[in-house]
Amino acid sequence: MAGELLQLTITQAGAALAAGDFSAHELAQAHLDAMESARGLNAFTAETPERALTMADAADQRRAQGETLGPLDGIPIAVKDLFCTEGVLSTAGSHILDGFTPTYESTVTRNLWAAGAVMLGKTNMDEFAMGSANVTSHYGPCINPWQASSGDSVGKDLVPGGSSGGSAAAVAARIALGAIGTDTGGSIRQPGAFCGVVGLKPTYGRCSRWGVIAFASSLDQAGPLTRTVRDGALMLGAMAGHDPMDSTSVDAPVPDYATALTGDIKGMRIGVPAEYRMDGMPGEIETLWRQGRDWLEHAGAAIVDISLPHTKYALPTYYIVAPAEASSNLARYDGVRYGLRVDGEDMTDTYEKTRAAGFGPEVKRRVMIGTYVLSAGYYDAYYLQAQKVRTRIANDFRAAWEVCDVILTPTAPSAAFAIGEKMDDPIAMYLNDIFTVPASMAGLPAISVPAGLSADGLPLGLQLIGPAFAEETMLRTADVLESAAGFTAKPSW
């Protein structure tokens, strides 16, 4: 029984709870047990079993009185440690937030609890969401529940992707029915692809950023990781909405995303951008992408060849804009108000020693790059030029929407790799996000759908990108893509 509870989708679990097949308490307990037995994955930075059972019992009591808060009522989920959760350790994977226990709740998690979701714990992540492999976490790497069946990575622990690596691993390993992450340049979609789960980044402004520990404020956006597109639609519906506490959150009604999943994409125009065909891209990625085209075409969509000329500049633009914003956002870690403090001889010495001890190498690199590109004499050449190129990238997409409704690309240029690889060369690590960063720069919604396995038996994802606030069109297409791909493989964990 308990094993079966772990294999459900959110949609199935919700129906079973409504039918009284099992209680929210039993569902939560099964997942808490799974969390405990999967500690070897290092997917969680904090476990909250007591809170989970209290929340589950409340859901059961509501149902006993004939009430329900909706499709997430009683559904156990995991929360990336970037979200502030009241009374629960929130570290952003950083040593500098040692012991930080927020006295407030992020808007997105508050929305989820108001919808009846049950918190299992906080998930491991790259420090301050800066990474693509979950290897920069102060709490050690999270391990991908998938293992290679052949090739160079056989027998090695693989990365889950990043930065929302713990959330993706938890959903893939059947520890949580769903999880939330954040995506700045691909941090939901790329781990989704590496772990064989759906990763959804909504339009910038769809979800409130209030209470989400800031990395790059013009890019950060919360979203769900789930085992199906429909589950992602359900979670996004609960997470999204206007929040007066975030001036960039959009005051627009939240659609019922699940009703958009009609299975009908006849006449939909699917753009395939020439510039995403990169030199050195593995043949199996190219093949899967072509397969994705064929699937959508057979479902009645029209394939349109498009051009996004500034694609190759998106990643270097990101590595100016994101570090610049990070250098500013991370100025708040001063050893005075929260977290780690290393006492120095004077105020400046205290700042410098605290930040030297509290930040890991990748965070230091990015804060320093950001400081440099914003510094006097370099601002125009780097930061201002990057902001102009960002306009160019957004305009590329704007032109594309004249001729297509949704864009299809691969999610990542490879399958998951072994822990320890690409560690010596920051730029090699950055290239993981080459296909996800352009949509981030333009603030567009995008989703990764597990679509096949590599020759070595590891999951690969396809990405769909939609126009701003066209999540419904994008999700409808993703649902059809998911059905056609019929991805049923499970990790060996």
Next chain:
Amino acid sequence: MALDTDTVRRIARLARIYIPEEDLEPLAGELSNIIGWVEQLAEVDTDGVEPMTSVVEITPEQREDVVNDGGYRDRVLANAPDTADGFFTVPKVIE
């Protein structure tokens, strides 16, 4: 542009991150690689292009200018590494 150790020392100072002297040179190499790579943006024609300041086309809303928050000093101080008499503490800054 290659960053020399003096530049790295200056940036580290601006960023308030202590970098030991022996780490300056390897860090200069790492940062130079990244800066060298992002410099490809210089080749993009951006004449007449406005820099992006907002990724979504919305006008930030106005709200009433009223006090609607505050009055919870203990919660604000709850996570401080050190406090005294309801204040944050810092090392002595005036001799």
